[in-house]
Amino acid sequence: MKINLNNKSESFEKEQLTITELLALKNYTFKMLVVKINGELVRRHEFDKAIVRDGDDVMVLHLVTGG
Amino acid sequence: MSFARAAEISAYLKKYTVGIAGCGGLGSNCAVALARAGVGKLVIADYDIVTNHNLNRQYYFHDQIGRLKVHALRENIQRINPDVSVKAFDLKLCTSDIVDLYSKCDVIVEAFDKAEMKYMIIETVLSRIPGKPLVVGVGMAGWGSTNLLHSRYSENLIICGDETSEVSDSLPVLAPRVGIVAHMQANEVLNILLKEFKPVDE
Secondary structure (H helix, E strand, C coil): EEEEECCEEEEECCCCCEEEHHHHHCCCCCCEEEECCCCEECCHHHCCCCCEECCCCCEEECCCCCC | CHHHHHHHHHCCCCCCCEEEECCCCHHHHHHHHHHHHHCCCCCEECCCEECCHHCCCCCCHHHHCCCCHHHHHHHHHHHHHHCEEEEEEECCCCCCHHHHHHHHCCCEEECCCCCHHHHHHHHHHHHCCCCCCCCEECCCEECHHHCCCEEEEECCCEECCCCCCCCCCCCCCCCHHHHHHHHHHHHHHHHHHHHCCCCCCC
């Protein structure tokens, strides 16, 4: 499948992935992540269930301390 | 002529309210920039007091050490622009406070220090106040690397910063870089508020 990840086109062999699988493939190992699929917030406890499909727009934001 | 245009913008901004969550390096500097621009009302919240360690980057003065940040910031804003109405809340914001204090604001600025708090306000605004513009500051520790600072847009969520540099003992947050990000946030707020601004002579 082909998705839009943080405004970049990315291809994956699988036809669909959970957020947890996608984060593992992309090596996002951080704890504080905000994730949206097609503009909808995905809460942390839904990362194992939320499915990313071909054509989806995914936003991942890694929060770091400081301000 | 530019004086006239700035005054016109200031008059236009008077009807707007901006919520600022946190009054540290991001919040204090962002609030001051918005007050100078003429935003009519600012809703500020923080539970902390001004310490000597804050003065390397936050908009406070040496003679304000020991005072509540929200009271010191309100005073500083009013010395700059007495036309700004400042609602100051001395509290550690939780989910329900964010909904109560900021639902009626036109734009919300996330200006917390801790990543957990940043997560909390993003989740709260996106799920409980959907559609409300939220401008967050993520990644501004250290110095240099000005070119890595950017704005990123994800519907109503606007992200300012480098998204990577985390504060640590060896990488403190310093005035220039946090000031840049605070002003990027203020700039994004103005961009939202001035979307329908039409100068009189055009």
